[in-house]
Amino acid sequence: MERLRKILAEKVEISENDWNFINPKLQVKEFKKKEFLITTHQVEQNIYFILEGVFRIFIELPEKDVTSDFGFPNKLISSYSSFLTQTPSVACIQSLTKSKVIFITKEDLDEIYKNTSCGESMGRVFAEEFFMYKSKRELSFMKDSPTERYLNLFKEQQNLIQEIPQKYLASYIGITPQALSRIRAKI
Numbered sequence: 001m002e003r004l005r006k007i008l009a010e011k012v013e014i015s016e017n018d019w020n021f022i023n024p025k026l027q028v029k030e031f032k033k034k035e036f037l038i039t040t041h042q043v044e045q046n047i048y049f050i051l052e053g054v055f056r057i058f059i060e061l062p063e064k065d066v067t068s069d070f071g072f073p074n075k076l077i078s079s080y081s082s083f084l085t086q087t088p089s090v091a092c093i094q095s096l097t098k099s100k101v102i103f104i105t106k107e108d109l110d111e112i113y114k115n116t117s118c119g120e121s122m123g124r125v126f127a128e129e130f131f132m133y134k135s136k137r138e139l140s141f142m143k144d145s146p147t148e149r150y151l152n153l154f155k156e157q158q159n160l161i162q163e164i165p166q167k168y169l170a171s172y173i174g175i176t177p178q179a180l181s182r183i184r185a186k187i
Helices: 002-011 016-025 080-085 106-115 119-143 146-156 166-173 177-186
Strands: 027-031 036-038 046-052 055-060 065-071 092-095 099-105
Touching: 002 046, 002 119, 016 106, 046 080, 046 106, 055 166, 065 166, 099 106, 106 119, 119 146, 146 166, 146 177, 166 177
Parallel strands: none
Antiparallel strands: 027 099, 036 092, 046 099, 055 065, 055 092
16 A cells, blocks of 8 residues: 555645555455456446556457557556446456555545545545546557667566466557567567
8 A cells, every 4th residue: 555655646646644545445466367347338437546466458350459548557547438437337447467556445545535635635646647547548649660669668667568468468559469570580
């Protein structure tokens, strides 16, 4: 919990009273490899902070799954649109490794927003960061080559990228596994 508190405190001032209200609402859960946080058509009830492990967010299409993102330690992960709207998720989130998270329910987060001085600021900061992250990824698909997208991911998560099967990496970058093999061979 202290790791999460430190990360939160870097973004928003959290008083001792606020932390004492927030801390009991945080829960820890472990996931086995290939276990799901959420599947398509479920309504997302939680936001997760990844302590350990790697997660994959993907969309199930009739002809194949498409990986839209990965979740790495010290980052938040959720089917966020489903969480905000309380409508069924279009995405699945699956653990690619043995993983450990801290999570909070929507109900508890709403309580934090109402009853702490830092709650609203905390929510705004993370919503802004999520928007900037998604905008950066969208821009990358418009201007970067697949090789550049792979190298960017490699730079950001050099140690953990080895945990991700090549077919998921290729899908995330928007290429075939064979094209990813050629990129890796060149570098």
